[in-house]
Amino acid sequence: MRESTRITELHGRRLLLGVTGSIAAYKAAELIRRLRKLGTEVQVLATEGAARFISATTLATLSGRPVLTDLFDGSEEDTWTKHITLGHWADLFVIAPATAQTLAKLANGFADNMLTATVLAARCPILVCPAMDHDMYMHPAVRLNLKRLQGFGYHVLPPGYGELASGLVGLGRLPEMDDILERMAALLPDELRGKHALVTAGPTREPIDPVRVLTNHSTGTMGFALAKDLVRRGAQVTLVTGPTLLNTPEGVRRIDITTSAEMLEAVLAHKDADIIFMAAAVADYTPIESHSSKIKKQEDQLTLRLQRTSDILAQLGKLRRDDQTLVGFAMETENGLVNARKKLREKNLDWIILNNVSEEGAGFGTETNRVTLIGRDGSSFPLEVMPKQEVATALLDRILTDCA
Ligand code: CTP
Numbered sequence: 001m002r003e004s005t006r007i008t009e010l011h012g013r014r015l016l017l018g019v020t021g022s023i024a025a026y027k028a029a030e031l032i033r034r035l036r037k038l039g040t041e042v043q044v045l046a047t048e049g050a051a052r053f054i055s056a057t058t059l060a061t062l063s064g065r066p067v068l069t070d071l072f073d074g075s076e077e078d079t080w081t082k083h084i085t086l087g088h089w090a091d092l093f094v095i096a097p098a099t100a101q102t103l104a105k106l107a108n109g110f111a112d113n114m115l116t117a118t119v120l121a122a123r124c125p126i127l128v129c130p131a132m133d134h135d136m137y138m139h140p141a142v143r144l145n146l147k148r149l150q151g152f153g154y155h156v157l158p159p160g161y162g163e164l165a166s167g168l169v170g171l172g173r174l175p176e177m178d179d180i181l182e183r184m185a186a187l188l189p190d191e192l193r194g195k196h197a198l199v200t201a202g203p204t205r206e207p208i209d210p211v212r213v214l215t216n217h218s219t220g221t222m223g224f225a226l227a228k229d230l231v232r233r234g235a236q237v238t239l240v241t242g243p244t245l246l247n248t249p250e251g252v253r254r255i256d257i258t259t260s261a262e263m264l265e266a267v268l269a270h271k272d273a274d275i276i277f278m279a280a281a282v283a284d285y286t287p288i289e290s291h292s293s294k295i296k297k298q299e300d301q302l303t304l305r306l307q308r309t310s311d312i313l314a315q316l317g318k319l320r321r322d323d324q325t326l327v328g329f330a331m332e333t334e335n336g337l338v339n340a341r342k343k344l345r346e347k348n349l350d351w352i353i354l355n356n357v358s359e360e361g362a363g364f365g366t367e368t369n370r371v372t373l374i375g376r377d378g379s380s381f382p383l384e385v386m387p388k389q390e391v392a393t394a395l396l397d398r399i400l401t402d403c404a
Pocket of ligand 1: 282
């Protein structure tokens with residue numbers, strides 16, 4: 001099936017799907033299947049009532065994640081805060097189908113299960129798709145609850161008209177799948193739609209001879225995580241990367257380079273991007289002469305003569321427009337804040353992300369990172385140790401709030 005262009009924007013987005021105890025709950029299976037095909041990450045929050053209509057095993061298998069029902073469901077460590085982390089994780093929260101009972105709970109701020117508690121914690125748009133019998137849907141209590149929910153800023157997709165499970169004909173059917181998907185896509189956060197982002201990542205390799213190089217331990221993970229999160233926010237992303245084994249995040253235009261000189265050339269070709277993250281670990285020095293044949297061992301000692309490479313970020317800082325956002329990294333082992341602030345000033349940046357390689361859980365080759373974001377005005381925001389993908393989200397949340 002060809003998807004409309006709007007629906008394809010659900011790709012890479014993070015969705016919370018609330019499923020409640022309506023006969024239409026079985027349609028959640030098809031909804032999840034369509035979403036997963038589109039490349040959407042789906043976390044199902046089902047009420048106990050939903051389990052009477054569709055099994056948690058079906059929902060978990062299709063979504064690829066365990067279904068959460070009770071407020072205390074989740075892994076040991078995060079069980080008490082799961083509703084908060086999920087509420088902050090999601091780009092969109094959709095409750096389909098939503099029963100009269102769940103609407104009543106939401107209209108009164110109940111937090112008695114994972115679904116209702118997470119609604120209260122969510123920072124993203126919330127879409128409610130009621131499905132019930134005609135007379136229930138028309139009852140003044142239900143109408144009042146829906147009005148209250150709209151008053152909270154929630155979005156309501158009204159049910160369709162037709163044959164209902166009771167055999168009656170009326171309003172109450174869960175809308176067609178395409179209509180739900182279209183409405184979801186229209187509600188996605190698109191703060192970077194129409195913007196071009198340039199990200200650099202990974203190490204560079206400076207050739208000494210045909211078999212040897214000067215390089216560093218960068219794996220590219222932080223830059224790739226930033227590129228992925230920028231796509232999720234609607235940006236058109238160009239990723240210039242040194243050698244790495246990482247897979248290209250979907251939707252990203254990737255340019256592979258090897259040396260710092262090649263990185264300079266690729267970056268300058270995209271210097272007009274609206275937002276630039278210089279996350280690559282670029283070599284500061286390169287061999288003065290690169291031997292065309294392998295250097296054979298002779299003396300006990302060998303001296304390599306190196307020369308400075310161009311500082312790509314400093315060049316971008318000189319060429320920058322006022323409406324660009326330029327973000328650099330500072331990899332330090334001592335006097336982090338002082339050195340990072342100096343780099344920010346000298347390279348004419350808006351932000352610098354301080355990476356202290358000697359700290360536990362930070363630096364090259366780790367799954368996690370601990371960074372401090374430093375602004376042009378001198379402000380600093382230390383982040384907790386987190387997986388690099390979450391670091392990317394937290395950094396962009398902060399930087400984009402400031403740009404708004
Ligand atoms: N950078 C760059 N071009 C270089 C070297 C570094 O664009 N030739 C960028 C990095 O991508 C990073 C920032 O400059 O965003 C800071 O890199 P870092 O290695 O921490 O600092 P340097 O400026 O190289 O200074 P030093 O090595 O003396 O700490």
